[in-house]
Amino acid sequence: MADSLEHLAGRLLIQCRPADAEVVLAIAKEYEAGIVLTGTSPEAAVRRLRGQGFDGPILCDADRYSGKKRAWASRGTHPAWCRRQRDLELIPLTDSGYLPPRNLIGLRTILRAAAREPQPVIAVLPLAARWFAKPAICDALTREINGFGVPVALVLEHAKDPFGAQYVLRGFLRLLANSTVRVVLLRSDVSAIGVLCHGAHAAAMGTTSALRHLYPVTARGGAPRPGVSPFVTRLLGYHRLETCTDLFAETPDMAHLWACPCPICEGAAPDWLEDADWPAEAAFCHSLHCVFALRAELARHCHTREQLLSAWHEACSHALFVHDQLAETMKRWNRPANLRSWYAVTADPLPHRTAGIPPQPGAVRRGRAGRSTPAPRAR
Numbered sequence: 001m002a003d004s005l006e007h008l009a010g011r012l013l014i015q016c017r018p019a020d021a022e023v024v025l026a027i028a029k030e031y032e033a034g035i036v037l038t039g040t041s042p043e044a045a046v047r048r049l050r051g052q053g054f055d056g057p058i059l060c061d062a063d064r065y066s067g068k069k070r071a072w073a074s075r076g077t078h079p080a081w082c083r084r085q086r087d088l089e090l091i092p093l094t095d096s097g098y099l100p101p102r103n104l105i106g107l108r109t110i111l112r113a114a115a116r117e118p119q120p121v122i123a124v125l126p127l128a129a130r131w132f133a134k135p136a137i138c139d140a141l142t143r144e145i146n147g148f149g150v151p152v153a154l155v156l157e158h159a160k161d162p163f164g165a166q167y168v169l170r171g172f173l174r175l176l177a178n179s180t181v182r183v184v185l186l187r188s189d190v191s192a193i194g195v196l197c198h199g200a201h202a203a204a205m206g207t208t209s210a211l212r213h214l215y216p217v218t219a220r221g222g223a224p225r226p227g228v229s230p231f232v233t234r235l236l237g238y239h240r241l242e243t244c245t246d247l248f249a250e251t252p253d254m255a256h257l258w259a260c261p262c263p264i265c266e267g268a269a270p271d272w273l274e275d276a277d278w279p280a281e282a283a284f285c286h287s288l289h290c291v292f293a294l295r296a297e298l299a300r301h302c303h304t305r306e307q308l309l310s311a312w313h314e315a316c317s318h319a320l321f322v323h324d325q326l327a328e329t330m331k332r333w334n335r336p337a338n339l340r341s342w343y344a345v346t347a348d349p350l351p352h353r354t355a356g357i358p359p360q361p362g363a364v365r366r367g368r369a370g371r372s373t374p375a376p377r378a379r
Contacts, residue, residue: 003091005120005151005182005201007057008034012192012295013204014288017210018045018295024207024288025049025283031292032195034184036204038211047090057202060085061186062095064124068217073106073126077113082115083122091119093153094363096316101130102137104144108300111148119150122184126155126214129162132171136137139178139253146180151201153184157214163191164337169345173198177363186228188215190236194342195296198311199305206292209238228279230270231287233260238287244271251329257322262289311351316342 014024014297022045028035034057035118036191037045039209042060049058062081065072075097093106094117107125107283114123125145145152156162156172172195176183182201185192189212192203206212229238234257239247248258248269258269264286265272276282298315302308316339327333 003057003089005091008184008202010196011057011202012196012292013059013202014207015187015204016207018042019047020207021049023285025052025054027285029054032056033292034058034202036061042090043084058092061093061124062335064095065098066131066214070217073097073099073110074104076109079117082117083343092117094121094124096124096126098126099128101128107141107144111144113149114150115148115277122151122153124153127157129156129165129168132168134357135174138171138174142175142178149181151182151184151187155186157216159216161338161339166341166345167283169341172343176200187211189238190231191338192289193272193291193298194312197308199256207288221256228283229272230273230283231290232258232270232321234322236315236339237321241271241274247326248329251326254325260286261339262286262293265291306349308344313343313346313348
């Protein structure tokens, strides 16, 4: 088998639809990323990627667990889906159904089926957020995972951002710390960098909002209205184009923070993407370049796990500071819940910085007399 579990180690993955595989190909090659193809017919896209010289890891997510017609975990998985991936010389992901809270029978159904497959295989666990509601429930989940001994790929359901709920982040990090198998995170955003810093084997960020989240199914539907949301590096988050336009227009004294050096923007603020020929495609390419560049910047001077954790914690701290500045100018501007969670739940293991980790470039706050003061350091 061409791909191996070690081939995935430490990788930031790009999760996309098969139709977008060739669009992300150059970015995946440039940053030595992996690709997660989401859909039930990935074969043609895999062959095109390999035919164009992509030798990075490819995973195939059947996505049976999302949407109004989602499958449930108790319905089991299909060995034929795993065989199709092996025929492509890939590590198979199981085509698991959705796991509601405390559904141990469904959990064991997925894990048992994965354990019976020729190894390696990765068991996909699409989990309701309430699996992390209490330490005892999280520990029971971890014991089941460890007991079957197969690697797992977690997908976390939440109406907004799962890591915006402190109990979810706390539970996920607890599972990472106590797991004896490799843990991959699928369908995430910039938090993919955070979980890699904290020991995840690999993590995937989606090219669209729908691929960065697993939304609950409600009476009014599942995912919210789709929109184009480019990543804004200084805010460590994705913001709709219309929000970016208003934000940049109302903060001219902070214009230096919004200029983007990525190959798509070439120094312009990312609100220009609204005028691109294909705004959605341009926005996700911009976002991928920015997130990979952010990860490279954080890791550049980090030689130990503690340094990496400290760099991520400080990045969250500085982004929160910029959000605080915006709240003084923009009406109803809120600090992102995921950044607040990362900053509250985790601690900087190196609060007294050493020369080995450069501080993140901070924003500038204007004092009453018009004098500039630097952004504060992380606590």
